[in-house]
Amino acid sequence: MKESKTTGEILREEREKKGLLLRQVAAMLDIDTAILSKIERGERKASKEQIIKLAEILELDEEALIVQYLSKKILYEIKDEELGSKALKAAEQKMKYNNKNNS
Amino acid sequence: MKESKTTGEILREEREKKGLLLRQVAAMLDIDTAILSKIERGERKASKEQIIKLAEILELDEEALIVQYLSKKILYEIKDEELGSKALKAAEQKMKYNNKNNS
DNA sequence: ATTATATTTGACACTTATTGTCAAGATAAA
DNA sequence: TTTATCTTGACAATAAGTGTCAAATATAAT
Numbered sequence: 055m056k057e058s059k060t061t062g063e064i065l066r067e068e069r070e071k072k073g074l075l076l077r078q079v080a081a082m083l084d085i086d087t088a089i090l091s092k093i094e095r096g097e098r099k100a101s102k103e104q105i106i107k108l109a110e111i112l113e114l115d116e117e118a119l120i121v122q123y124l125s126k127k128i129l130y131e132i133k134d135e136e137l138g139s140k141a142l143k144a145a146e147q148k149m150k151y152n153n154k155n156n157s
Numbered sequence: 158m159k160e161s162k163t164t165g166e167i168l169r170e171e172r173e174k175k176g177l178l179l180r181q182v183a184a185m186l187d188i189d190t191a192i193l194s195k196i197e198r199g200e201r202k203a204s205k206e207q208i209i210k211l212a213e214i215l216e217l218d219e220e221a222l223i224v225q226y227l228s229k230k231i232l233y234e235i236k237d238e239e240l241g242s243k244a245l246k247a248a249e250q251k252m253k254y255n256n257k258n259n260s
Numbered sequence: 261a262t263t264a265t266a267t268t269t270g271a272c273a274c275t276t277a278t279t280g281t282c283a284a285g286a287t288a289a290a
Numbered sequence: 291t292t293t294a295t296c297t298t299g300a301c302a303a304t305a306a307g308t309g310t311c312a313a314a315t316a317t318a319a320t
Contacts, residue, residue, distance in 0.1 A: 075294090075295070075296090076295070076296065077294095077295075077296090085279085085280070085281095086280065086281055086282080087295085087296075087297095088280090088281080088282085088296090088297075088298080088299095089279075089280065089281090091296060091297060091298090092297085092298090095297085097297095097298095098278090098279080099278095101278095101279080117240060117243075120238075120240050120244075121240050121243045121244050121247050122247070124234070124235055124238060124240060124241065124244030124247075125244045125245075125247035125248040125251060127234050127244075128231055128234055128235070128244060128245065128248040129248050129251060129252065131227070131230050131231055131234060132227055132231070135223075135227060137220060137223050137224050137227060138227065138252065139249075139252060140220075140224045141223075141224050141227030141228045141230075141231060142228075142231065142245065142248060142249050142252065143249075144224050144225070144227075144228035145228040145231040145232050145245060146242075146245050146246075146249075148228060148232060149232065149241065149242055149245065178265090178266070178267095179266070179267065180265095180266075180267095188308085188309070188310095189309065189310055189311080190266085190267075190268095191267090191268075191269080191270095191309085191310080191311080192308075192309065192310090194266095194267060194268060194269090195268085195269090198268085200268095200269095201307090201308080202307095204307095204308080
């Protein structure tokens with residue numbers, strides 16, 4: 055059963071491919087090395103702004119990274135909820151409805 | 158264009174139908190009257206525990222209320238996001254995948 | 261109109277999450 | 291083994307969430 059890579063794993067791989075040090079990338083993000091280390095190992099999560107900057111720095115697909123970031127956030131909200139799946143579907147419905155009426 | 162009722166509106170209507178005072182229901186929830194007032198007017202959001210108790214007290218469909226509660230929470234996470242819709246779909250996919258492999 | 265009761269409002273306090281720094285310890289490279 | 295890099299955990303600062311309280315408003319009863 056092949057698991058897909060986590061965001062952190064991708065970030066680390068790409069950083070190393072480019073031969074960049076944690077220190078260097080962290081400086082570009084204006085945070086301490088420790089945080090970036092933790093982000094790459096999945097111990098902390100990056101903010102949306104950090105994701106965007108990382109996509110630039112590492113030349114990754116920004117949209118894909120953000121979608122992954124947001125979907126993780128969503129799943130976190132409902133991770134222990136029996137009704138999570140129903141809630142997701144309800145959210146999609148409401149979203150459709152709003153788009154129809156606001157745009 | 159008929160808007161559906163907010164959770165707060167439903168809670169207020171049902172409380173009044175039952176002839177209960179804010180003070181009384183707030184006491185059952187063990188919170189200050191002010192908070193319940195704000196919940197009913199949508200100025201604050203109820204916790205999940207409060208939603209459950211309110212469903213009992215007001216004899217409302219607990220599952221429906223919780224689904225509404227969770228879906229609001231989800232939508233709040235992506236409310237300003239262009240990619241919100243894609244993120245929702247991605248979350249559903251991941252959820253399906255996990256269910257397949259964990260259960 | 262006055263009083264009594266119910267609700268709303270806003271300022272504040274407490275708690276928990278989030279996001280960061282720092283420095284010491286562990287790893288790996290030279 | 292020295293040097294550079296990365297990891298770890300204790301801590302600090304800030305933001306978000308959740309509540310109290312009391313004064314202001316609104317509603318209802320006499």
